[in-house]
Amino acid sequence: MPQCEPETSSVSLSPLHYPLFRAVWVATLAANIGVWMQNVAAAWLMTSISDSPLMVALIQTAITLPAFMFGLPAGVMADLVEKRKLLLLTHTWMLIATGLLCLLLQLDAITPWSLLLLTFLLGSGSAASIPAWQASTSDAVPRIALRAAINLNGIAYNAARAVGPALAGLVIAAAGAKMVFTINIVLFLIVLSLFIFAYRPNVAPLLTTERLFPAMRGGLRYVRHAKPLHGHIIRTFAFIGCASGLWALLPLVAKNIETGGSSVYGLLLGSLGAGAVAGGLLLQRFRNRLSNLQQLVMVSNVAFAGAILIAAWSTSLWVICPALIMGGASWISFNSTISAAYQTSLPAWVRARALAIFMLTFQGSMALGGVFWGSIASHLSVAQTLTLAACLIGLSLLLTRRLPVRMGHDDDVTLSQHWAEPTIVGHLGPDDGPVAVQVDYHIPYENRFAFTQSIYQLGKVRRRDGASHWLLYRDVADPGHFSERFIIASWGEHQRQRGRSTLADREQEQALRQFFKPGSSAVMSLYIVAPYPDAAADTAIQKTTEAIVAAGTPPPGGKSFV
Structure with missing residues (x-):
């Protein structure tokens, strides 16, 4: 349960006023900065050791595919074991994977496939931590503050997108990729310290005797028969699968810009992240002005498709960066709205594993999209491939327009x-x-x-x-x-x-x-x-x-x- 006083004034409190949420939020921000720095360094390093667009796109697949493979077991474990222990274990795993990658660079023994493998191992640790982290959000704040807490999580994630890539680009330009991985080791040590010393919740004894595979079936069964969740999953698959084209091919967009380099790639990725942070801060105001959440989701789809088209055909940073800021705001607007609607519809007993299924949809769409759009870009130009992705976003919007978007009611989860x-x-x-x-x-x-x-x-x-x-x-x-x-x-x-x-x-x-x-x-x-x-x-x-x-x-x- 959240460690907070059940006062009516809690309505006006920021989720960061709650110590447990604050500890998890800061740790997550630091971990995500480290992951994004490493993703950028790995993607840029791949362009240095391989000329294949498919190998470059597979970096995204390597970091997101583990969520598709291990997300559901990780969600079950987050429902069955103490979440703090799981968070400690997963971040220790990520620290080890980063250390091995740094060692291979030191020995000048890195290859495209070893880079993909170690990136996959880092993604595995990240995938295993996400359900425990998301479920901890519901445990760390009262339900009335949950929507604001989810929005803050999105801001943290996308602030990491803004800071991590920009910092990685500067560090790569100044000291090389190895220094990025060294900084990442320090960040993971900070995260582990926060979980050890600052995040110590009073955990009620776990009463469930469920086993892993029956519990996995239970999570799948719940989502299968909980009809209100289906629209959120379908929308996520349709939008993320198409939008992943921009994320996967952004290094190649940077290379097509005159004087493009690692710093330009970091700037582009940072523009997306900065837009997401700004969009997250203004999201509540936009929600109140729009007549319903469905309109907000539709506008987000259209705006992101527009950002993709501009990035596809423009070669000017002065044009592309503002477009990507708009795209970042649209990205968090869509994801925060759908995530909040999904999470507020889940009772506590199945929350982590159902969230894992949602993340499986999200990350699986990113992973499969990386392979798909990378393969298309091997036969078409980058601009043509991104144009196709933008058109498919518009088509998916038409096909999903009748699916409802609403927050869950208290009676549905109590x-x-x-x-x-x-x-x-x-x-x-x-x-x-x-x-x-x-x-x-x-x-x-x-x-x-x-x-x-x-x-x-x-x-x-x-x-x-x-x-x-x-x-x-x-x-x-x-x-x-x-x-x-x-x-x-x-x-x-x-x-x-x-x-x-x-x-x-x-x-x-x-x-x-x-x-x-x-x-x-x-x-x-x-x-x-x-x-x-x-x-x-x-x-x-x-x-x-x-x-x-x-x-x-x-x-x-x-x-x-x-």
């Missing part, structure tokens, strides 16, 4: 804990199962159609929270008797499912009551698989049956099976 404790006889372990759940309803004839429509919507909620094989059955002997049935993988997973229902889910269940027969209610029954018994199991079943008879307690559902 847990209700409204499921009653089940009656059980004997002992059930968390791995016992599968568990079959049946809920019986008695519905008058005139309400059957409306009830069926409503309960199929509830079925999506059941599947989202852990159910499989969900179906609605009608009694052939009693047309007004309906049974909702689904399977849960284990007793432990059923216990977790009971704790995942939100206030919005409870309202949806209560809305079904208007369709019930007068005097009736929904009756839930739980069944656990009965395996073919051996002698020991048969004795245990006999003892359980005797205990039920002795207790005189019917199982859930109100009807004894003895």
